[in-house]
Amino acid sequence: MPLGKNTLKLEGKQMDALKIGFIGLGNMGAPMAANLAKAGCVVTGFDTAVSAAEGVTIAASATEAARDADVVITMLPNGDILRRVAADILPAMPQGALLLDCSTVDVESARAVADEAKDGGQLFVDAPVSGGIGGAAGGTLTFMAGGTEQAFAKAQPLFDIMGQKAVHCGDAGAGQAAKICNNMILGATMIATCEAFALADKLGLDRQKMFDVVSTSSGYSWSMNAYCPAPGVGPQSPADNGYTPGFAAELMLKDLGLSQQAAEAVDADTPMGARALELYRQFVEEEAGEGKDFSAMLPRFAKRGRA
Numbered sequence: 001m002p003l004g005k006n007t008l009k010l011e012g013k014q015m016d017a018l019k020i021g022f023i024g025l026g027n028m029g030a031p032m033a034a035n036l037a038k039a040g041c042v043v044t045g046f047d048t049a050v051s052a053a054e055g056v057t058i059a060a061s062a063t064e065a066a067r068d069a070d071v072v073i074t075m076l077p078n079g080d081i082l083r084r085v086a087a088d089i090l091p092a093m094p095q096g097a098l099l100l101d102c103s104t105v106d107v108e109s110a111r112a113v114a115d116e117a118k119d120g121g122q123l124f125v126d127a128p129v130s131g132g133i134g135g136a137a138g139g140t141l142t143f144m145a146g147g148t149e150q151a152f153a154k155a156q157p158l159f160d161i162m163g164q165k166a167v168h169c170g171d172a173g174a175g176q177a178a179k180i181c182n183n184m185i186l187g188a189t190m191i192a193t194c195e196a197f198a199l200a201d202k203l204g205l206d207r208q209k210m211f212d213v214v215s216t217s218s219g220y221s222w223s224m225n226a227y228c229p230a231p232g233v234g235p236q237s238p239a240d241n242g243y244t245p246g247f248a249a250e251l252m253l254k255d256l257g258l259s260q261q262a263a264e265a266v267d268a269d270t271p272m273g274a275r276a277l278e279l280y281r282q283f284v285e286e287e288a289g290e291g292k293d294f295s296a297m298l299p300r301f302a303k304r305g306r307a
């Protein structure tokens, strides 16, 4: 359980004395930074495109945002950008400061940045999130973290502010590994759920009846029970809102790409993940799926035949 925002301390310091640099103030980063500011942290932010976030002082560069920070949080699009930003800011960060990367990136980049931080005398935690933009705004994200015990302990009070749960998964890179394995399962089960609904339609089976059976039988999953892709069936989900994300199909495509990149690197056989990647690639790049929720695979399947 979260400790409560007003009672948090970091290594003896009151939270309101904590200086945070926040790099990447996009859809996720801006509300996360705003929650830290609201909890009393002094937040200095930088983004190459965004020039405001609630309660955050905007710096002229990433290095300026990172200088003197106790913790620098990054929330960036990919591993290449993370590596570039880390190379810029680590030399400016104080000894013993923590670089907390919450972006979803490849495992290799997370480990490379962890090594660089170690060489420079800083701590590093990779802590990708689940919970999306709603979770970022509401401070209810789940963090999957990789790093040393010491680094994780230093990040914990911030996890308590920005999220509701943090799992220490292992050494650096373990957070990214957990995230891409989870999302590989999610992509494959969403596709399986959608194709089963499309088959049920063609067999004349009512969608509500299909939900009633599957959600309480062995085919149940988070995709069916909590995020049902059929409009008007099950709990409220993006399907009830014209498939407005939610979790966009292109973000699922990104995560499936990362899981296949990792699978290739360690010679893991992941045929379902590979097929899910190909289907989401086709959906996003060739079938106008970009900008739709990842559960919009259901109308995609529903209008197709076997060919």
Ligand code: NAD
Binding pocket: 023, 024, 025, 026, 027, 028, 029, 046, 047, 048, 049, 050, 062, 075, 076, 077, 078, 081, 085, 102, 103, 104, 105, 129, 130, 131, 132, 133, 246, 247, 248, 251, 254
């Ligand atoms: P976003 O594109 O809205 O934000 C990324 C921000 O990084 C942008 O504002 C961009 O201008 C900034 N940026 C790019 N290069 C930069 C640089 N060199 N220096 C400073 N800023 C730079 O993306 P987002 O939706 O906020 O996602 C951020 C990360 O979180 C991604 O890795 C994504 O995969 C992950 N994620 C997103 C969601 C979601 O629902 N949006 C959910 C889970 C995880």
